[in-house]
Amino acid sequence: MKIRGVLLIATALIVAPFVVEATMGNAWVRLLDFALLYVMLALGLNIVVGFAGLLDLGYIAFYAVGAYFYALLASPHFGIHWPIWAILPLGALTAGVFGVLLGAPTLRLRGDYLAIVTLGFGEIIRIFINNLNAPFNLTNGPKGIANIDPGVVTGLPIPSTILYYYLFVVLVLLIVFIGLRLQNSRIGRAWVAIREDEMAAKACGIHTRNVKLAAFAMGASFGGVAGGLFASFQTFVSPESFGLMESVMVLCMVVLGGMGHIPGVILGAVMLTVLPEIFRQSAGPMQQAIFGTVVLDPEALRMLLFGVALIVVMRYRPAGLWPEQRHRREFVAP
Amino acid sequence: MSTLLETRNLSKRFGGVLALKDVSLTILQGEIYGLIGPNGAGKTTFFNVLTGLYPKDGGEVFFDDQPLRLTHPHEVALAGIARTFQNIRLFGQMTAMENVMVGRHARTQAGIMGAILRHRLQRAEEAAIRARAQELLEFVGIAAQANRLAHHLSYGDQRRLEIARALATDPKLLALDEPAAGMNESETRALADLIQQLRAGGVTVLLIEHDVKLVMGLCDRVAVLDYGGKIAEGAPTEVRHNPAVIEAYLGTA
CATH class of the missing domain: 3.40.50.300 (P-loop containing nucleotide triphosphate hydrolases)
Structure with missing residues (x-):
């Protein structure tokens, strides 16, 4: 039974891009690729927010670090052209180091205060990237870095979006594997213990500083991998991809899906990437059909419905759409 | 003495x-x-x-x-030195078993790489943590509640669980x-x-x-x-x- 389930999921994952391409076109495969990038980001943030309970609003900074790390080492900007398999692990490491650097000053903070400070750090990274084109042109400023080397072989009969899809799926599976293993481990338990009661965790002999920094580093390294993939996929990076709204979006994915529950977080990330797009494409024609004209701008309507959806979910499913079984019990009256 | x-x-x-x-x-x-x-x-x-x-x-x-x-x-x-708290401080969203397993943190080693790779030594350590936690739950008399969330336990059992968790630090x-x-x-x-x-x-x-x-x-x-x-x-x-x-x-x- 279990093997059959795994086979079914594996088959679905393998054929999905071809089916999507044949029925809906290449743009939707591209969207699928983006969904997978967000799954990685959400799983990384889930370690910090879901497991360790540290509300991080600047998470996208690590995505930016990973993306620029890739861009600098595989583009004409410095004339360096390293292969992707060499850059990604180093990018993960670099982002992890940034996670520790940005995490260290915030260790004594929690809740809202931590959120505000991490939000500030996230913005600082973005502003740095935006301005580091002088005196030494490191990031090329607001113009961004273009002509980044693609991460997959191009010029094959298979579209590159499908190749990226497989690359992303492999890395998502790796991240899920790591996440699941961490969850059921001594470190994973220590994270949850800190989330539940920091003082009691200390009294149990947990070195809370190191364990928190480990959470920041782990989460950031996932973000770094996703960032590197993003850069190779887009072949272009610029500071505006890493704004506060992106951090908020990833946090929404984690919260909406079910904090601390890996399948829930994946669901949240896929839904929040794919549904708005479906909506954007159908809202215009639908209004045309009903009213004979486009009454409301689909973009504005999209944000409106997004807000309504958030409120509805938080009202009726406060633990998220797919929370961990035992947490779900908490929210149901006995 | x-x-x-x-x-x-x-x-x-x-x-x-x-x-x-x-x-x-x-x-x-x-x-x-x-x-x-x-x-x-x-x-x-x-x-x-x-x-x-x-x-x-x-x-x-x-x-x-x-x-x-x-x-x-x-x-x-x-x-x-292990302690309990006047106003019980358990990890509410963890099971009784997990609470005691957290107590073993101080006496165990596994780090991030160990957790991910899970080689033989790590698996043995994890099994030992679980076995010791089970033993302590039995010792304080709440082994039947092992898989219930800590904050669902009765007041007296919560006190016992806190003692078990403290004992887990040896x-x-x-x-x-x-x-x-x-x-x-x-x-x-x-x-x-x-x-x-x-x-x-x-x-x-x-x-x-x-x-x-x-x-x-x-x-x-x-x-x-x-x-x-x-x-x-x-x-x-x-x-x-x-x-x-x-x-x-x-x-x-």
Whole structure:
């Protein structure tokens, strides 16, 4: 039974891009690729927010670090052209180091205060990237870095979006594997213990500083991998991809899906990437059909419905759409 | 009997209030030592300073013949002092089993790489953590609740779970902050039995308690705090008749 389930999921994952391409076109495969990038980001943030309970609003900074790390080492900007398999692990490491650097000053903070400070750090990274084109042109400023080397072989009969899809799926599976293993481990338990009661965790002999920094580093390294993939996929990076709204979006994915529950977080990330797009494409024609004209701008309507959806979910499913079984019990009256 | 814990002139100040005034105590290996005193006498402050949760303002602590730094709570736990809290502090969203497994943190090694790769040594350690946690749950008598969330347990079971979690750190000294608070008489009796068993197993117990009957029946020696200072120390019967103690509890005639 279990093997059959795994086979079914594996088959679905393998054929999905071809089916999507044949029925809906290449743009939707591209969207699928983006969904997978967000799954990685959400799983990384889930370690910090879901497991360790540290509300991080600047998470996208690590995505930016990973993306620029890739861009600098595989583009004409410095004339360096390293292969992707060499850059990604180093990018993960670099982002992890940034996670520790940005995490260290915030260790004594929690809740809202931590959120505000991490939000500030996230913005600082973005502003740095935006301005580091002088005196030494490191990031090329607001113009961004273009002509980044693609991460997959191009010029094959298979579209590159499908190749990226497989690359992303492999890395998502790796991240899920790591996440699941961490969850059921001594470190994973220590994270949850800190989330539940920091003082009691200390009294149990947990070195809370190191364990928190480990959470920041782990989460950031996932973000770094996703960032590197993003850069190779887009072949272009610029500071505006890493704004506060992106951090908020990833946090929404984690919260909406079910904090601390890996399948829930994946669901949240896929839904929040794919549904708005479906909506954007159908809202215009639908209004045309009903009213004979486009009454409301689909973009504005999209944000409106997004807000309504958030409120509805938080009202009726406060633990998220797919929370961990035992947490779900908490929210149901006995 | 040899000395396990010695505090010399331990002091703690909150602004202008001296919460602990030069408290010097000696706890012997294997005894049950009671710390009593009226409300606000500084008993819990003593615990919090001793376990590193509050920084001390003066004095020294020797544990197992070694000077004990009190700057980091986790170091105190590693040295072998475990505690429970007056207002129970469990990890509510974790199961009883997981709570005790967290207690094993101090005595185990596995890091991030170990967790991810999970090689043989790590698997053996994880199995040992689980086995020890199961053993402790059985010891305190709540093995049947192992898979329930901690905050779903009854009050008495939560107290027991907290003791199991503290024991999981392999303490030499177990500090219990009002373990009988809110318990009925039969629960209190069962708790007294449990504490006796702990001592029989080689753990030294430091007990803060309001239930005078429990303290008098259980403790080998008792210290009395009042306004942050130690006013008496000795066998329970001695202390009970000490005029300074009677004055602290009842006031002067």
